[in-house]
Amino acid sequence: MIKIVNENLKITIAVLSTLSISYLVLVSVIIYQFPDEDNLCVLQTNFFEQDFDTSQKIILLGSSQTARINQTYISDYLLEHNFNYQVFNLANPGDVSTERLFTLDKTISIKPSLVVYGVGYWDFEYSIIPRTAIQKPDTFLFEPQKFFHQDLFPKNQPTLCEHGFLNSPKGATQKIIRDFFNPQEEPVKISDPHLPFEKYTQGSFIIRNESEILEHPIFQVEFRGINPEHENIDALKKIITKFQENDVKVVLFTTPYHPTFFKELSERDEKDFQKVIENIQNEMNVNVYQIHKEYTELDIWNDYAHIVRGGEAIIVTKDISEIILKEIES
Amino acid sequence: MLFNTIDFIIFIIVVLSVITVLRNRRYQHLFLLLASYFFFYFSSNYLILLLIYSTILDFYLGNLIWKTKNIKKKKILLIGSLSGNLGLLGFFKYSDFAIAQFNIFGNYLDLSQDIPLLNLVLPIGISFYTFQTISYTVDIYRGHLTPSKSLKEFALFVTFFPQLVAGPIVRAKDFLPQLREKISEIESGTRLRQIIITNPNLKLGITIMSFGFFKKMFFADNLAPFVDEIFANPVGLESFSIILGTLAFGIQIYGDFSGYSDIAIGAALILGFKLPINFNKPYFATSPIDFWRRWHISLSSWLRDYLYIPLGGNRKSKINTYLNLLIVMFLGGLWHGASWNFVIWGILHGSYLAIQKTMEDKFPALKRMKFFKTKLGMAISILITQYFVFLAWIPFRAKDLDDALYAMSKFVFFDFQTSEIITTISNNKLVILLMGFFIILHFISYIKPNTIKNISNLKIKYWALFLACITMLIFFFYSGDPERFIYFQF
Secondary structure: OHHHHHHHHHHHHHHHHHHHHHHHHHHHHHHHHOOOOOOHHHHHHHHHHOOOOOOOEEEEEOOHHHHOOOHHHHHHHHHHOOOOOEEEEOOOOOOOHHHHHHHHHHHHHOOOOEEEEEEOHHHHEOOOOHHHOOOOOOOOOOOHHHHHHHHHOOOOOOOOOOOHHHHOHHHHHHHHHHHHHOOOOOOOOEEEOOEEEEEEOHHHHOOOOHHHHHHOHHHHOOOOOEOOOOHHHHHHHHHHHHHHHOOOEEEEEEOOOOHHHHHHOOHHHHHHHHHHHHHHHHHHOOEEEEOOOOOOOOOOEEEOOEEOOOHHHHHHHHHHHHHHHHHHHO | OOOOOHHHHHHHHHHHHHHHHOOOHHHHHHHHHHHHHHHHHHHHHHHHHHHHHHHHHHHHHHHHHHHOOOHHHHHHHHHHHHHHHHHHHHHHHHHHHHHHHHHHHHHHOOOOOOOOOOOOOOOOOHHHHHHHHHHHHHHHHHOOOOOOOOHHHHHHHHHOHHHOOOOOOOOHHHHHHHHEEEOOOOOEEEEEOOOOOOHHHHHHHHHHHHHHHHHHHHHHHHHHHHHHHHHHOOOOOOHHHHHHHHHHHHHHHHHHHHHHHHHHHHHHHHOOOOOOOOOOOHHHOOOHHHHHHHOOHHHHHHHHHHHHHHHOOOOOOHHHHHHHHHHHHHHHHHHHOOOHHHHHHHHHHHHHHHHHHHHHHHOHHHHHOHHHHOHHHHHHHHHHHHHHHHHHHHHHHOOOHHHHHHHHHHHHOOOOOHHHHHHHHHHOHHHHHHHHHHHHHHHHHHHOOOHHHHHHOOOHHHHHHHHHHHHHHHHHOOOOOOOOOHHHHO
């Protein structure tokens, strides 16, 4: 018996060592290959650690779609109307409200007067295709999964910034392989202190026509449908509540999409999206400006979910500026 | 609970540790039962009641069937068991599908109102555990099995966590004796077996599990985005992309499901339980019949024993045999899900089997031809068989019938849009490399069937090195979001 246990212990140690060594190799390769200067967590830490002056501030929140709104234009527009505000666009690519919760307190500490939050279909999209999703029953009974993941070990903003690629090593591996076979020069990234969490390239200024949009890799990804019980809905409500509790006014706007997106969107998803938006609007008592279908006729598209930066696309920023003006005047 | 999550890793470590510490065999079995219930409750919550219902129903009906001498009464009790299980399965899995079909028919007849859908949550694993409990009562009815000695023992057979949610579908006559001490090769004693984690079982179990994780997380999960992309909107795509997407899906579903089965078999083996193999190099099948001896073996043998044979099998006329094959595969398709796509998949496979049977009946010499025993003959048989197997994967994966029909037509009638081929290849180099790597490994496992056993027999340092290679490949190609197992939806 003792022999069996000893042997089992050896096997267990071998397995644990294997796992640890493999993980160490992964971390070392990624850190060596990719110095982490664009890590969102690092960018966030640097931004929130600066000393902010006492001027009035407006903050834009959301994903890459919101990041296309020109904060400088808004600031100038307000100044023309005799309102002096610093406008920060704190949108970041792939942002969702569950992640945004991590920096909520820091955002409140800047003491913004108004928060303008951009939400779109992607925010409430199923994380996997519903056909392969495991449906969870609604229950009043104890939920161990929820207990372990939310109550016992809640998702907190890590104190140390994790390397972005460690959450999804596949991206790093693919890049290493690609660079090995086909080394390419990285495009120059442009940064703006008032758009601190997104560095963009010249590619975001290119207007694409419909056929180019259909061929763009982003269009090839299937929209997985609206999940009316998405965790981002609750997270968004929490964010709004916390802002309101701290006397920060919040307004929402729906981010614009290209007509090809609406062609693919099912009636059910459209209805579900409206339900989600109306639910947030009524429950949280916030104004929601639905502009997601306003620009379908215009030639301002970088891909099916993103307008280009600058040029004619400034019309979207202009409309947002008007919304902001209306809100601060009211 | 998903196997490919940290939740499961913690769960299995806790289970193995407690089993090692507990010496009392009764407590060990009780703990394993409670752990299995926890495993199910973790993601299914109150739907565990259905599992308990199924367990209690069949335990008592099984006993009553055994005790009753009257054949008529036995039959009534068996019907009770079948309707209790199939009713449950039918209600949760097919009621919305039936309502939707009724509404379509109603619209056709201009009936004014649609019946609202029930939108029921599909209980995970229901297709698997109902089949297990059905086999239990049917085997008792047939006199092939004596009832389980206690409810606890039967409950452990139904809920045993490695195979609970997606098989392999275990038969009671294979599992129940494993709970008892072995007296001889064929006989078990009355004492409960002490669960001891032995070195060879631990090593072999971990090796099998690591292969399972590798198939799922390296191959299936990395091919999934490409497959999703192709089948999101296949209409308009050229033949080469459709073929590539179909091949990728065939590999994805094999990696996904056989990966799950490997993890289940490995986890059970560590605890000293032998589960039946579920896959045996299916993409080297030389005929449709051979394919079903290699693919989802526990389901195909279940369908054979509890559906095909009771329908008459091949004992009646030839027409009846062909019809039985079609019925069995039609129901097998429907078992996968309430959708016409699965029905088409089932009917296609049913037709393949019927055609093979017809050919064998009409041209018996064909089967004996020496050519088909040669390497070239085998290779040709494999290629022809797999062509039809992969063709049938299209309706299985497509969103709807329109997509399926378009993709199938492109798969059958190659459009020779050669300019697109180079673009598709250059855009999907990694996917093609993965597929090539899979084919090589699948081929190695075909010509060297004892590979896994040999690896587990390696000296511990070499064995650990092998594990490190597999783990690193999994880590380096992990996308960050654990993909669900496809068969969880069935």
